[in-house]
Amino acid sequence: MSPAMATMSANSQEYIYQKGVKYMYDNGIQHVPGKYIFPASERPNLIITDQKSADHHHEQLNLNLPIIDFAELLGPNRSQVLESLAHACETYGFFQIVNHGIESEVISNMVNGSKMFFEMPFAEREKYMSADTSSPVRYGTSFNQINDGVFCWRDFLKLVCHPLPDVLPHWPSSPPDFRELAVTYAKETKLLFLMIVEAILESLGVGVNNSEKKTEICDDEIDDESILKEMEEDGSQLMVVNCYPPCPEPDLTLGMPPHSDYGFLTLLLQDEVKGLQIQHQDQWVTIQPIPGSFVVNVGDHLEIFSNGRYKSVIHRVLVNSMNYRISVASLHSLPFTSIVRPSPKLINETNPRRYKDTDFPTFLEYIKTCDSKKKNFIESRKLIT
Ligand SMILES: O=C(O)CCC(=O)C(=O)O
Numbered sequence: 036m037s038p039a040m041a042t043m044s045a046n047s048q049e050y051i052y053q054k055g056v057k058y059m060y061d062n063g064i065q066h067v068p069g070k071y072i073f074p075a076s077e078r079p080n081l082i083i084t085d086q087k088s089a090d091h092h093h094e095q096l097n098l099n100l101p102i103i104d105f106a107e108l109l110g111p112n113r114s115q116v117l118e119s120l121a122h123a124c125e126t127y128g129f130f131q132i133v134n135h136g137i138e139s140e141v142i143s144n145m146v147n148g149s150k151m152f153f154e155m156p157f158a159e160r161e162k163y164m165s166a167d168t169s170s171p172v173r174y175g176t177s178f179n180q181i182n183d184g185v186f187c188w189r190d191f192l193k194l195v196c197h198p199l200p201d202v203l204p205h206w207p208s209s210p211p212d213f214r215e216l217a218v219t220y221a222k223e224t225k226l227l228f229l230m231i232v233e234a235i236l237e238s239l240g241v242g243v244n245n246s247e248k249k250t251e252i253c254d255d256e257i258d259d260e261s262i263l264k265e266m267e268e269d270g271s272q273l274m275v276v277n278c279y280p281p282c283p284e285p286d287l288t289l290g291m292p293p294h295s296d297y298g299f300l301t302l303l304l305q306d307e308v309k310g311l312q313i314q315h316q317d318q319w320v321t322i323q324p325i326p327g328s329f330v331v332n333v334g335d336h337l338e339i340f341s342n343g344r345y346k347s348v349i350h351r352v353l354v355n356s357m358n359y360r361i362s363v364a365s366l367h368s369l370p371f372t373s374i375v376r377p378s379p380k381l382i383n384e385t386n387p388r389r390y391k392d393t394d395f396p397t398f399l400e401y402i403k404t405c406d407s408k409k410k411n412f413i414e415s416r417k418l419i420t
């Protein structure tokens with residue numbers, strides 16, 4: 036343990052955790068501070084296989100998520116791939132996408148650039164700390180270090196990506212090439228997102244290629260054909276770089292507590308270190324990383340838009356004592372000013388409207404008043420449970 040850590044008083048402990056988990060790890064912390072200890076019922080179920088080395092292994096139920104081959108989606112087998120896509124969104128709320136066309140260099144640059152950002156001295160990272168949740172750049176620890184009762188073992192860098200010309204000057208200027216590589220990554224994931232949405236709309240039977248299924252819609256109802264255009268021109272995009280350093284007692288805490296993602300879809304890049312778990316058939320299952328792929332998940336907005344057909348599934352992150360883990364989540368949705376509601380084409384006598392309208396201000400109000408990010412937001416929009 037470093038002398039700095041050894042001489043910490045109870046008060047300075049409080050201060051040190053505000054600097055985040057990377058800082059504590061760099062200073063050789065040996066025990067998880069009380070602030071990070073989750074109530075017993077919420078802790079992960081880890082088996083300690085070797086007490087001496089305290090090598091903790093996740094009690095693993097590994098899940099091979101449905102794999103969507105993007106090249107296939109664009110080829111003659113599109114209709115079969117669309118069926119697999121629909122099945123994945125209905126059953127798991129998640130899938131992995133391979134052959135997506137984003138060059139491996141763009142991906143490795145983003146992962147390495149993110150690692151370098153978190154490797155910078157705390158004083159450099161601290162410049163981006165902000166209590167303002169709408170700031171174009173925000174560095175911090177846990178979710179909301181002002182409100183969170185229990186902290187999670189995660190530091191983050193949030194980058195608002197829209198409108199790019201306005202937000203870009205606020206993004207970190209070091210490491211020197213960070214802005215450039217993050218912009219490239221943001222633009223490429225946005226294009227991929229739009230192509231996935233097009234396929235998702237088609238799989239729901241409401242896309243531009245489903246015009247024969249068109250029904251008459253009222254003026255105030257969402258126009259499914261324009262949703263893609265709205266997302267293309269003015270859609271919201273937020274990138275969250277998550278950093279999970281090794282944790283001395285991973286069985287006491289979580290990298291991220293159970294939550295669903297706000298937004299339409301999240302494209303998640305995880306490195307080769309396991310940690311992401313999703314709730315499937317009432318169990319926590321670990322997603323096996325596939326190098327170079329994206330994990331894509333249905334967010335609350337798509338669950339609402341699909342009138343409950345596609346599921347915004349709860350997920351969480353486990354940490355471990357050995358490996359440093361980095362993930363980059365790119366969260367996309369409708370423009371910030373849009374109202375999200377079920378597609379009128381997915382409402383009928385046998386399948387009535389299941390969700391209330393929602394918008395960003397309602398969500399922001401909701402997160403301000405709750406301690407941690409839980410599934411409850413989507414629950415609060417339900418008309419039928
Ligand atoms: O780090 C991960 O694997 C998941 C991150 C996540 O769920 C999020 O950023 O919303």
Ligand SMILES: [Fe+2]
Pocket residue numbers: 294295296350
């Ligand atoms: Fe998430």
